[in-house]
Amino acid sequence: MEERFxxxxxxxxxxxxxxxxxxxxxxxxxxxxxIIAGKSEKDGYSRITIQVTESASNIDQIVKQxxxxxxxxxxxxxxxxxxxxxxxxxxxxxxxxxxxxxxxIANIYRAKxxxxxxxxxxxxxxxxxxxxxxxITVMQDYGIVEIARTGLSAMARTL
Amino acid sequence: xxxxxxxxxLLECLKxxxxxxxxxxxxxxxxxxxxxxxxxxxxxxxxxxxxxxxxHAADSYARATGKLGVCLAxxxxxxxxxVTGIMTAHMDSVPMLAITxxxxxxxxxxxxxxxxxxxxxxxxxxxxNYLVKDIKDLPNIxxxxxxLATSGRPGPVLVDIPKxxxxxxxxxxxxxxLYKVDLDLKGYQPKYFGHPRQIKLAAKAIGEAKKPVIxxxxxxxxxxxxxxxxxxxxxxxxxVAMTLLGLGSIPSLHxxxxxxxxxxxxxYSNYAVHNSDLVIGIGMRFDxxxxxxxxxxxxxxxxxxxxxxxxxxxKNIHADIxxxxxVKNVLIELLKEVSEKINIDWLNQxxxxxxEYPLQYTKRDDEIRPQHAIETIxxxxxxxxxxxxxxxxxxxxxxxxxxxxxxxxxCSSGGAGTMGYGVPGGMGAxxxxxxxxxxxxxxDGGFQMTSQELMTIMQYKLPVKTVILNNGFLGMxxxxxxxxxSKRYSSVDLSMNxxxxxxxxxxxxxxxxxxxxxxxxxxxxxxxxxxxxxxxEIVVTKEDNVFPMIPAGKSVNELMGKKGEL
Numbered sequence: 033m034e035e036r037f038x039x040x041x042x043x044x045x046x047x048x049x050x051x052x053x054x055x056x057x058x059x060x061x062x063x064x065x066x067i068i069a070g071k072s073e074k075d076g077y078s079r080i081t082i083q084v085t086e087s088a089s090n091i092d093q094i095v096k097q098x099x100x101x102x103x104x105x106x107x108x109x110x111x112x113x114x115x116x117x118x119x120x121x122x123x124x125x126x127x128x129x130x131x132x133x134x135x136x137i138a139n140i141y142r143a144k145x146x147x148x149x150x151x152x153x154x155x156x157x158x159x160x161x162x163x164x165x166x167x168i169t170v171m172q173d174y175g176i177v178e179i180a181r182t183g184l185s186a187m188a189r190t191l
Numbered sequence: 192x193x194x195x196x197x198x199x200x201l202l203e204c205l206k207x208x209x210x211x212x213x214x215x216x217x218x219x220x221x222x223x224x225x226x227x228x229x230x231x232x233x234x235x236x237x238x239x240x241x242x243x244x245x246x247h248a249a250d251s252y253a254r255a256t257g258k259l260g261v262c263l264a265x266x267x268x269x270x271x272x273x274v275t276g277i278m279t280a281h282m283d284s285v286p287m288l289a290i291t292x293x294x295x296x297x298x299x300x301x302x303x304x305x306x307x308x309x310x311x312x313x314x315x316x317x318x319x320n321y322l323v324k325d326i327k328d329l330p331n332i333x334x335x336x337x338x339l340a341t342s343g344r345p346g347p348v349l350v351d352i353p354k355x356x357x358x359x360x361x362x363x364x365x366x367x368x369l370y371k372v373d374l375d376l377k378g379y380q381p382k383y384f385g386h387p388r389q390i391k392l393a394a395k396a397i398g399e400a401k402k403p404v405i406x407x408x409x410x411x412x413x414x415x416x417x418x419x420x421x422x423x424x425x426x427x428x429x430x431v432a433m434t435l436l437g438l439g440s441i442p443s444l445h446x447x448x449x450x451x452x453x454x455x456x457x458x459y460s461n462y463a464v465h466n467s468d469l470v471i472g473i474g475m476r477f478d479x480x481x482x483x484x485x486x487x488x489x490x491x492x493x494x495x496x497x498x499x500x501x502x503x504x505x506k507n508i509h510a511d512i513x514x515x516x517x518v519k520n521v522l523i524e525l526l527k528e529v530s531e532k533i534n535i536d537w538l539n540q541x542x543x544x545x546x547e548y549p550l551q552y553t554k555r556d557d558e559i560r561p562q563h564a565i566e567t568i569x570x571x572x573x574x575x576x577x578x579x580x581x582x583x584x585x586x587x588x589x590x591x592x593x594x595x596x597x598x599x600x601x602c603s604s605g606g607a608g609t610m611g612y613g614v615p616g617g618m619g620a621x622x623x624x625x626x627x628x629x630x631x632x633x634x635d636g637g638f639q640m641t642s643q644e645l646m647t648i649m650q651y652k653l654p655v656k657t658v659i660l661n662n663g664f665l666g667m668x669x670x671x672x673x674x675x676x677s678k679r680y681s682s683v684d685l686s687m688n689x690x691x692x693x694x695x696x697x698x699x700x701x702x703x704x705x706x707x708x709x710x711x712x713x714x715x716x717x718x719x720x721x722x723x724x725x726x727x728e729i730v731v732t733k734e735d736n737v738f739p740m741i742p743a744g745k746s747v748n749e750l751m752g753k754k755g756e757l
Binding site for chain 1: 318320377
């Protein structure tokens with residue numbers, strides 16, 4: 033049975049490390065839904081968070097294959113108790129008639145208004161996938177111009 | 192001030208790592224490197240005729256010696272010509288270092304002349320690869336590349352060196368200081384020793400098994416564990432089946448040898464594994480040519496899997512008792528834990544299968560059967576020559592009828608199945624083993640893919656014996672078309688072949704043709720044991736098949752040609 037897993041990888045920040053990691057998924061035919069990378073707490077190392085939909089036995093194999101990449105130092109698969117969040121910027125059509133409605137909804141979602149023009153609003157929202165997607169659904173009534181989502185980043189609650 | 196340039200740094204690092212031979216081909220982006228090779232002492236450069244030949248020669252050199260194989264090519268097309276050879280080495284975990292020249296950093300990324308992203312191209316077929324962007328990184332990169340290629344599960348590593356870095360210089364003292372810097376490889380810590388608890392569990396399972404069987408793979412040979420394997424087999428009376436590349440792990444004619452397993456393996460090895468209650472996979476990876484249908488593979492057996500690569504454990508076949516470690520170290524410990532044991536009923540059963548279904552073919556008076564040719568080569572060389580093959584029917588007949596007496600004497604493209612491996616493979620093995628008889632057995636198809644290396648063989652007076660089994664077909668594909676596609680022989684007819692003897696002579700090589708069964712032995716004897724390069728064409732039965740055969744993805748129940756024919 034296929035499930036959604038989040039895998040966190042700590043890799044040496046060398047040329048090609050990110051390509052090797054993302055390349056693994058296409059080379060071996062694994063389904064990757066999102067991949068994000070950024071600096072980690074350790075100097076010279078990146079943290080890469082990958083969201084995949086695969087069977088548990090394939091996840092096992094993915095972890096082992098990730099470890100074979102020379103630059104990879106640590107791999108961790110999160111269970112569903114981990115804190116997982118996504119960040120989104122969304123641009124919505126708005127004029128003087130709809131602006132206050134949208135802002136009211138944004139407040140309910142604890143979203144932040146980043147920019148206001150005569151015909152649109154840019155809103156920033158952080159949350160789990162269902163919150164992000166819920167907000168997108170509601171905003172469809174007003175007209176979505178652009179969406180920029182980061183993909184999930186995650187952290188285990190334990191040490 | 193005493194300085195050293197990038198090209199010389201490379202050669203110096205290789206020499207310090209014990210590299211004595213390089214196979215390569217010059218070109219624009221490696222001219223500075225060749226300028227240093229010109230009078231560098233301690234490394235012999237073999238000038239091949241095509242970069243693919245360099246890669247296969249380096250691969251075969253590594254397989255035949257256990258040492259690192261090194262190949263060298265220029266940027267762009269030179270580098271891409273290495274690709275098939277690198278992939279071949281990658282599939283079979285062969286320690287290889289591929290060096291490529293790259294356009295200067297000032298024009299990199301601008302689609303410069305002969306520029307190609309070889310690091311990107313080879314990322315999935317190397318263990319690791321590097322683009323050198325600073326001469327100060329070069330000493331450490333070369334050291335690290337060699338370490339990665341030869342340690343843990345070996346494999347090919349590529350280093351791409353831009354031309355300007357080959358030319359730039361640094362003070363010699365700085366090079367020495369950089370060379371001394373330790374490698375920083377926290378993410379790469381191969382496990383060489385098996386977990387003691389797992390080894391105890393394995394010993395217990397061996398003690399309890401009634402029908403155990405070992406499957407020995409190339410890892411046994413790479414780790415130098417063939418004698419320990421034999422000791423284990425004899426101590427606990429466990430028969431040994433071998434993968435293609437595991438041949439030689441135990442002498443083919445040893446009482447406990449089941450010879451090759453899998454698609455074209457012996458009936459008794461396949462029966463033994465299928466009926467076994469304990470399969471011990473050692474240094475092998477349960478490839479689909481071994482397992483066929485994984486659902487029906489050794490259905491009643493517990494599986495012990497010993498391998499240095501944790502990713503091989505339970506990849507294809509679930510391992511009940513996984514042991515991650517170097518085969519040699521694991522076997523040393525395992526031998527301490529197991530007690531002597533007899534499996535008389537099981538061995539009797541296997542003897543029955545061996546008697547009923549020996550590898551067999553019927554000799555003919557009017558033409559040479561390919562099996563007969565291989566058997567004759569095996570007898571003449573007493574199973575002790577270094578054997579290289581190309582890929583196809585002749586490869587399988589060699590695996591079946593060459594009775595390997597020693598480990599590390601067989602170089603063949605297993606996982607990749609690379610046609611064109613044979614001729615340059617023979618060259619590389621002979622360079623690595625100058626005092627041994629090296630016989631490269633090829634088909635008439637694969638021979639033509641890399642036959643240009645006959646020139647290199649002549650140039651360096653390498654006494655390789657290149658034996659073409661000429662059946663005028665791409666035999667293995669023809670066999671599948673015969674059996675599975677109602678003899679619709681699509682693009683397999685090679686009756687338009689060159690005159691091989693004349694071709695060999697054009698290269699200045701002693702070249703002979705053998706057509707009659709009665710002259711097979713005498714002519715082979717005369718030429719296989721000579722000390723010059725020879726091309727031997729043996730005309731064999733046109734439409735012969737490799738049997739036994741388990742069709743792809745099927746199980747032992749569908750074994751065909753158990754008695755050598757349909």
